[in-house]
Amino acid sequence: xxxxxxxxxxxxxxxxxxxxxxxxxxxxxxxxxxxxxxxxxxxxxxxxxxxxxxxxxxxxxxxxxxxxxxxxxxxxxxxxxxxxxxxxxxxxxxxxxxxxxxxxxxxxxxxxxxxxxxxxxxxxxxxxxxxxxxxxxxxxxxxxxxxxx
Numbered sequence: 001x002x003x004x005x006x007x008x009x010x011x012x013x014x015x016x017x018x019x020x021x022x023x024x025x026x027x028x029x030x031x032x033x034x035x036x037x038x039x040x041x042x043x044x045x046x047x048x049x050x051x052x053x054x055x056x057x058x059x060x061x062x063x064x065x066x067x068x069x070x071x072x073x074x075x076x077x078x079x080x081x082x083x084x085x086x087x088x089x090x091x092x093x094x095x096x097x098x099x100x101x102x103x104x105x106x107x108x109x110x111x112x113x114x115x116x117x118x119x120x121x122x123x124x125x126x127x128x129x130x131x132x133x134x135x136x137x138x139x140x141x142x143x144x145x146x147x148x149x
Contacts, residue, residue, distance in 0.1 A: 002023050003094070013045070016035055025122070031118070076093070079093070112124065
C-alpha cells in the first residue's frame with residue numbers, strides 16, 4: 001500500500017497532486033487529489049512531524065521493511081474503525097477503493113488509457129480488470145453503423 005510510504009515532499013497540495021516514487025514494480029507515477037482533500041491534507045501535514053505523511057511510517061528499523069508493514073496494518077485498522085463508525089456493512093479495503101476509483105472514472109467517460117496511467121499499469125489488460133464492465137454498458141453503446149447515411 002503506497003500511502004504508507006508516502007513522504008510529505010512528494011505531495012504538491014497547491015497543484016492537487018503527488019508522486020509515488022517507488023510504487024509496485026519500482027515504478028514512479030503521479031496521483032491526483034481532489035481540491036477538498038487537498039485543503040484537509042494541508043492542515044493535517046502542518047500538524048505532523050517527520051518526513052512521512054503518516055507518523056506510523058516513521059517506525060522503521062534499519063535494513064527492514066517493517067515500517068511499511070506497520071503502516072499498512074494501521075491503515076487497515078483505521079478503515080475498519082471508520083467503516084464501523086459509519087455503519088457500513090459492505091466489505092471495504094484500500095484495494096477495493098482502488099477498484100471503485102477506476103470503475104467510476106471509466107463509467108464517467110475517462111479514457112481507458114488515462115486510467116491505465118493513473119493506476120500505474122504497464123499492461124492495459126490489468127486496467128480492464130479494474131473497470132468492471134457491466135452488461136448494460138455493453139448493450140448501451142452507440143453503433144457507428146447507425147451514423148452512416
